[in-house]
Amino acid sequence: MKYLDEYRDAKIATALAAEIRRRSTRPWVLMEICGGQTHTLMRYGIDDLLKDSVQIVHGPGCPVCVTPLETIDRAIALARRPDVTLVSYGDMLRVPGSDTDLFHVKAEGGDVRVVYSSMDAVELARKLPDRQIVFFAIGFETTAPAHAMVLLRAEQFGLSNFSLLVSHVLVPPAIRTLLNSPHNRVQGFIAPGHVCAVVGFKEYEELVREFHVPIVVGGFEPVDLLEAIHLLVVQLEERRAEVENQYTRSVQYQGNRPAQAAVGRVFEISDRKWRGIGKIPVSGLRLKEKYAAFDAERIFDLQGISAEEPKECISAEVLLGMKKPTECSAFGVLCTPEKPLGAPMVSTEGACAAYYQYRRHLVTV
Amino acid sequence: MPLITNTAATSSRSETVSNDVTQNLDSFTCPLPIPARDRILLGHGSGGKLSADLLAKVFLPALGNPVLDRLEDQAIVSLRDSRLAISTDSFVVKPLFFRGGNIGSLAVHGTINDLAMGGAVPLWLTAAFILEEGLPIETLQRVVVSMRDAAADAGVQIVTGDTKVVEKGSADGMFINTTGIGLVRDGITLSASQARPGDCIIVSGTLGDHGIAILAEREGLQFETEIRSDSAALHTLVADLFHATHEVRCLRDPTRGGLSSTLNEIAASSGVGIELEETSIPVHEEVRGACEMLGLDPLYVANEGKLVAIVAAHAAQKALQALQNHPLGKEARIIGRVITEHPRMVVMRTPFGTTRIVDMLAGDQLPRIC
Numbered sequence: 060m061k062y063l064d065e066y067r068d069a070k071i072a073t074a075l076a077a078e079i080r081r082r083s084t085r086p087w088v089l090m091e092i093c094g095g096q097t098h099t100l101m102r103y104g105i106d107d108l109l110k111d112s113v114q115i116v117h118g119p120g121c122p123v124c125v126t127p128l129e130t131i132d133r134a135i136a137l138a139r140r141p142d143v144t145l146v147s148y149g150d151m152l153r154v155p156g157s158d159t160d161l162f163h164v165k166a167e168g169g170d171v172r173v174v175y176s177s178m179d180a181v182e183l184a185r186k187l188p189d190r191q192i193v194f195f196a197i198g199f200e201t202t203a204p205a206h207a208m209v210l211l212r213a214e215q216f217g218l219s220n221f222s223l224l225v226s227h228v229l230v231p232p233a234i235r236t237l238l239n240s241p242h243n244r245v246q247g248f249i250a251p252g253h254v255c256a257v258v259g260f261k262e263y264e265e266l267v268r269e270f271h272v273p274i275v276v277g278g279f280e281p282v283d284l285l286e287a288i289h290l291l292v293v294q295l296e297e298r299r300a301e302v303e304n305q306y307t308r309s310v311q312y313q314g315n316r317p318a319q320a321a322v323g324r325v326f327e328i329s330d331r332k333w334r335g336i337g338k339i340p341v342s343g344l345r346l347k348e349k350y351a352a353f354d355a356e357r358i359f360d361l362q363g364i365s366a367e368e369p370k371e372c373i374s375a376e377v378l379l380g381m382k383k384p385t386e387c388s389a390f391g392v393l394c395t396p397e398k399p400l401g402a403p404m405v406s407t408e409g410a411c412a413a414y415y416q417y418r419r420h421l422v423t424v
Numbered sequence: 425m426p427l428i429t430n431t432a433a434t435s436s437r438s439e440t441v442s443n444d445v446t447q448n449l450d451s452f453t454c455p456l457p458i459p460a461r462d463r464i465l466l467g468h469g470s471g472g473k474l475s476a477d478l479l480a481k482v483f484l485p486a487l488g489n490p491v492l493d494r495l496e497d498q499a500i501v502s503l504r505d506s507r508l509a510i511s512t513d514s515f516v517v518k519p520l521f522f523r524g525g526n527i528g529s530l531a532v533h534g535t536i537n538d539l540a541m542g543g544a545v546p547l548w549l550t551a552a553f554i555l556e557e558g559l560p561i562e563t564l565q566r567v568v569v570s571m572r573d574a575a576a577d578a579g580v581q582i583v584t585g586d587t588k589v590v591e592k593g594s595a596d597g598m599f600i601n602t603t604g605i606g607l608v609r610d611g612i613t614l615s616a617s618q619a620r621p622g623d624c625i626i627v628s629g630t631l632g633d634h635g636i637a638i639l640a641e642r643e644g645l646q647f648e649t650e651i652r653s654d655s656a657a658l659h660t661l662v663a664d665l666f667h668a669t670h671e672v673r674c675l676r677d678p679t680r681g682g683l684s685s686t687l688n689e690i691a692a693s694s695g696v697g698i699e700l701e702e703t704s705i706p707v708h709e710e711v712r713g714a715c716e717m718l719g720l721d722p723l724y725v726a727n728e729g730k731l732v733a734i735v736a737a738h739a740a741q742k743a744l745q746a747l748q749n750h751p752l753g754k755e756a757r758i759i760g761r762v763i764t765e766h767p768r769m770v771v772m773r774t775p776f777g778t779t780r781i782v783d784m785l786a787g788d789q790l791p792r793i794c
Contacts, residue, residue, distance in 0.1 A: 073777070163463060165466075
């Protein structure tokens, strides 16, 4: 398959790994941001391949994982209403709220539907004019344009039975929080390619200037990630700190202007809570006042629902790269993908779940 | 694991039986109490961990006996000098018609295969229909005709049946249950508990074709593809395999839950480790593409015309040849071996020389958001 096979080529990958090992004079600590990248690193055992040359820690880039507990509780409250059809991406259904998850609400009779494309939610609203269709709009900068387009489409159709439950987060403020932490050990970042395909990487240049830390925009296949790691190691060895773009087949400096425009029309930047981390200033998107009529939180008066996360979970330290999932005493014992204690065990893209799913055999739990 | 549909279907077949089942349930205490608020989720039918949970917590404590407890794809019971294989399976596929088959042909093939995986020659089938009020009779006719054709092709007879009609909205068009009876070949005993370190793991062809063919026709997901379901009766392929060697330890058809669930069950049942070679696993280019697009892993996608054979190392080449000489096994490959390390786990060796776990599904395989 073109654009896949060449980026999974074992010969290229092992040659790159050898070159990284050759260049690296000490175990640099690097972080990948995106959950998709975490998934690839674990699936192909890339961290294992580089274990003495590079230490890879996993960032807060799984949108499912960082969606706050209270937002999940709000989605559950909506799904339990007899007049509401809650429409969601599939992997949100398993995410535990305070006392249940959407799968169970569905089994109890709640109308919960899974779609691949958010546009299907608008189609559903047109088909079912007597029901309130709420789309659970979560994600990073990557999914924001699609969700903006969906809302604009609903507006164009004059739909009064369609709304969004928004939980959108932004990557650069999370990196900034991490770099400002006195416990930070990360020396270089692999920036998320898909996010940068939308927003470009100008903002990452500001981070590089401010913190003198190298950032490489990386793709999602094993050769992409090895190339990105190689670029980071070379920068670190040469004491440089720049933004470099490894994922040139998808990412341009300016990003995707029409997508940015759609997001700008509908959303504005706001403070956001991140599951496992807490509130990060200016790290999210919310609907503009103009679109209040499409905001499920306001229509259904959900703001009163709040929740506290379980204390035994060390997810903040994992999501900020301070600890490996396997350093948690609950890992694989009290906390498994079937019964997750916290955010990173929830989705396959979460760091703990990726370790559990792919690397358990190398760990003595 | 068809056993779940097995017991459930049996208990709902007639009122007398279902009363008995209730009494049995009352007289048993579950070793692992289930919280009163727990309900059946779709994932309980996925063939993964939740399905196994249901067996362990609900069905086996209530219904367990030495035959059922073996948890193979079929029950094997002795009758005078013969051993009979019995299997039952319910079919709830949506849509009813898909590229490469329909619910009727699938219901015939599925039960034949469960018998064949026990080393049995399939002889008779039963067919029970649950029809939804309003279903066009022409649709039923098309399904029944294709059942007739599938049974005739396979040389089995459908010898009894049952029809129930439920109100509109209480079923999805049509559900079919088939039960099959076959005669186990002399000298053959197959079991998921018989895998031994050193054995080879053979798969009879490409993985994921059925699951992707079905997904491609689901509402909201339609995509253009040439992928056809691999639905087929495997008993002649099995016959050719036994003609070549009797050194087969276990046969399984990796249906829902895919290859990963099947191999995890074998590893757990035999207390061994399994190591797969990623580069040897056959997957059609189109299936691989669809899986990439949908965020799925072909190892977890259902097959309806493939088998996995655990074969003693010295007989593996002979077994492979026999499979490859049959039209349904042309793309058969040795994909891995049984090992002593990391017992009860399936591990994949990647092309990069690293390893990763191939776990059982926790619930349904869910599309990832980005």
